[in-house]
Amino acid sequence: MKEQGTGSELLYQLDDKPPFLEAVFAALQHVLASFVGIITPTLIIGGVLGLGEHIPYLISMALIVSGVGTFIQARRPWGIGSGMVCVQGTSFAFLSSVLAAGFIAKGKGGGPEEILSLIVGVCFLGAFVEIVLSQFIGKLRRIVTPLVTGIVITIIGASLIKVGVTDLAGGFKAPDFGSGANLALGGFVLVTIIMLNRSSNAWLRLSSIIIGLIAGCVVAAFMGKLSFGNLAALPAISIPVPFKYGFSFDWSAFLPIALIYLITAIESTGDLTANCLISKRPIKGDEYIGRIKGGVFADGLNSMLAAAFNTFPNTTFSQNNGVIQLTGVASRYVGYFIAGILVILGLLPIIGGVLQMIPKPVLGGATLIMFGTVAAAGIKILASEPLGRRSMLIMAVAFGTGLGVALNPEVLSQMPKVVQNIFGSAITTGGLSAIILSLILPEEDASQTASVESVAKSEIADAIDPIKT
Template structure:
């Protein structure tokens, strides 16, 4: 439903707002990537030299391959980086082979396997969270347009935003039907587009088919689960950094006046403040912690609020300075 009138919010969904959201997404995800390089949350060997070297190997492989003039080498950089990291991890004992005998050959999802019910107490907070995730999706879709060399303003851009938010809702409906969690846009994919230079939606169709097959055959998913966290972190760090760079580029392309700088300052201050001080909302109600505890949500709400407030009080045009002609 939100997707049908999101284009009416163009007065507040400005390039500065989307740039703030995209940058915050990238910065927040960089923390996730670095944590994975160190071994992942709760790892006993967190921060060990082995983990750091393994992540650095993957990162270095991806960067080196992206320097190649051969387009096929560049396109395969992420896959090759992951493969090299996994093989090295296997040799040093950081990864293990899959026990194929313990995995079922085929798994067919059953709709509403655990029944169907509706609870207003659960619906209201989840519906509100859906509204918040639309902010993040708007940022992701804007970055996607930029990496795909599509405009990030105008009617065509707003139509893409509407379609993307609608697709989020439909995907989550399908996910709920087949007993899994709601889903939303994945920021890392923008990094993949930037690294590979491929933004064709037809490639997305093929990938969707591959993921569908992976879901039907648990053994294939089990193979992917053997990839160690440091290997994944080395690959995702590049993608996350690319997302942050995209947001900075969107902001940099704007003519920043006093009001826009104030919006940027407050949005980043609140968003990154929540990330740097996780206990900031420790005493707040659970719903407030869930909604505003996310740096992306906090910066997005702050940016939208500032844009909305400033639109109500337009800045008066400055009168041109009078230039006195000097007498000879």
């Protein structure tokens, strides 16, 4: 195999065809980087909503749809897709909204099939939002600004941290919730991932989460917390069945998910732009616009396929841009091999069955970092923006309203049920607050902002000076 790239030069350009073994090796590295991200949302949703025996099938469908979606992005049929190595996977951004939809169905007395019926119904129809918006992505970026995107992503991460901590302590309503054994096991996984992530070896950093999960499962086995007794009952192959659990709809479940599709369209634009840059393709002009529109369109189409085949919305994974940079292989034909590997893995329900057995503290130790990373990514976006008085006010109101309802849901207890279901979501309340205020509050004059910052610095200096003397 050729010497690996450093990130500055590509060994294989976008339309090059690497030899079979090199293509498979590069594809395996992409799968390794994305595998945990693809299956973890399903494990969390299945565990929180009590989907039990359906979880292995849902994991199989997540892997299959991710494979099909990755193929569409790479192959770009009829102009749908980016024509690059854009690995598709289950999106963490939808996690809170999907759980909220599940609880709406559960609150009406629905079982696992009714819960999944509502989730796939609203996710399927919501995908049209992203498909339509893909054709107006330039104008959309004037409404959903980096400020709004940063706020929403931060709220998503912050609101999900509770899920990670709950799993780390043993899982919702676990009889040994918060026990020393659970906390020690989750803490071990957490520390392992941190240590691997700080390694000088790029492949250890890339594989830190999956190695942390494996190490946690080994320790859990010695603690008697791991059992594979139910695997024998699983079928040999998972057969994809469209809308296996039915199709239903609820406006209060739909609106929060539609808002996330709006934000996801902007997020995917950023990931696709980074992919263009790493793959040595233009980031301006007609070719670039075509790739962005096609890529975001494919994101929406893949989410629609995901819903039709009983799994959760997809998005373009940003971590795979790092794999391209590390390997120096940008060939879109590698996407075909990635797709094939994911589909083969998805056809084997035993993989989903094994993953379902991961103890909650082990999963929680990993997801706590993953959700914290989501929040940190939002903060990073906000930090890149000039934060004048207008921006600070928008952030204050969005965080106050969004995280306020998350921390104290009872604040809406006197409101109609539909209002509770819609605005009980931190993402919906905070996101809508940010969008509306961004539209109605006038932009600050640049010179005025600079003047305010200068005055503020002067006042801080004056306040500090007496303290120094």
